[in-house]
Amino acid sequence: MKDILLEFKVNGQPKKVYVDPNDRLLDVLRDYLDIKSPKEGCGTGDCGLCTVTLDGKPVLSCLTFAFQARGKEVTTVEGLGNGKELSPMQQALRDAGAAQCGFCTPAMEIMVTDLLKRVDNPTDSQIKEQISGTLCRCTGYYPIVEAVKKIKEEER
Ligand code: FES
Ligand code: FES
Incomplete structure (x- = not known):
């Protein structure tokens, strides 16, 4: 029964939704708020x-109850850029394949x-460790590591 009022922020915008105690944050984002970037792989x-991030820390939204986000701020990838142009990180990922x-x-x-x-x-091993929990079936991960290094080089 959707009888819990969840008030929180998503990508800087205040949101109010009624949720079931068993609803996962992933479901609320994708199904109630139509934010489709967080994917359900497993x-x-x-x-x-x-x-996604919850008050700035990465969390697995499939293992987070929606009510745990009450009064907090959730950020998805939509909240990282300006919605018009690719951010330097997005451009670097694209350029590196x-x-x-x-x-x-x-x-x-x-x-x-x-x-x-x-x-x-970050060192190569710090980059690898950071992305080690995110499954990628396409890239073999090396282009991602290269892209992160390029972002840092371009900042210098
Ligand atoms: S869908 Fe959450 S870790 Fe796979
Ligand atoms: S799963 Fe990572 S780019 Fe396809």
Whole structure:
């Protein structure tokens, strides 16, 4: 029964929805709010494709109850850019061939953004560790690592 009022922010916008106690954050984003970038790959916490941030920290939205977002701020990949042009990170991923089918790309961008926010000059192993929980079936991961390094080089 959808009897819990969830008030929270998504990509800077205040939202109010009635949710069931068992609703997952992933369902609320995709089905109630029509934000389709978080993907359901497994639904069991193994693929990382449903990653969003909750108050700035990456979480698996398939393992997060919607009510846990009450009073908090959720960011999806839609909240990372300006909606018109590619961000420098998105351009670097594209140039490196790191966004192919695109299924993993929203989660990858969330994880890469989190890394670059916390670590000024990440090493290859830090980049690999950061994206290791996000399943990509297309790229073999190396283009993603190269793209992250290029972003940092271009900032210098
Ligand atoms: S759908 Fe959430 S980890 Fe796979
Ligand atoms: S680009 Fe296709 S799954 Fe990563």
